[in-house]
Amino acid sequence: MxxxxxxxxxxxxxxxxxxxxxxxxxxxxxxAAPESTPTQDETTSDTSDHEASAHEHDPDGGPPPEGIQEASDPRYEVGETVVLNADHMPGMDGADATISGAFDTTTYSVSYTPTDGGEPVTDHKWVVHEELEDPGDAPLAPGREVVLDAEHMSGMDGAEATIDRSTDETVYMVDFEMDGMEMTNHKWVVESEIQPDN
Missing domain, CATH: 1.20.5 (Single alpha-helices involved in coiled-coils or other helix-helix interfaces)
Structure with missing residues (x-):
């Protein structure tokens, strides 16, 4: 026992x-476990996703929306070569471009959730007043909710959006090459995002 x-x-x-x-x-x-930080592969994947998102733009932007007024006295004329000073997507800032259209309207930065289930988009530059469904008189105030009638990117057309800010600068369509892709009638670039091609 x-x-x-x-x-x-x-x-x-x-x-x-x-x-x-x-x-x-x-x-x-x-x-002892370290805090989780993105690995190089994850960082690369994030960058690739951002670039892939940028390339969702159709290479051919198509004609301007109905009802938009051509600019009466634009600083940059159609056919003029300029340099872009905008970073809406990778490869855009510093790119040589050709003006393909110049317009007088109100232009908005908007935030929206794509209709195709994509991630929410904040401060999208730009949509013009004529690309909003029944917007009423311009300019619309920041915070105003609208419905987009534009197809710049997948899931944009018909999306509910919020106006972030507006500008009455002359707005341009441009042709340029980005990462080996020819973009024609790209919408949109406002005058302050363009500089002369010296």
Missing amino acids: NQLTLMTRLAFGAAVGALALTSCAGAGDDR
């Missing part, structure tokens, strides 16, 4: 010790 009691005590002690060691090891692992 003494032998059985001794063996039981030894077995019990070993089990308690093992549990204690496991518990300490787990606590030590939790304290």
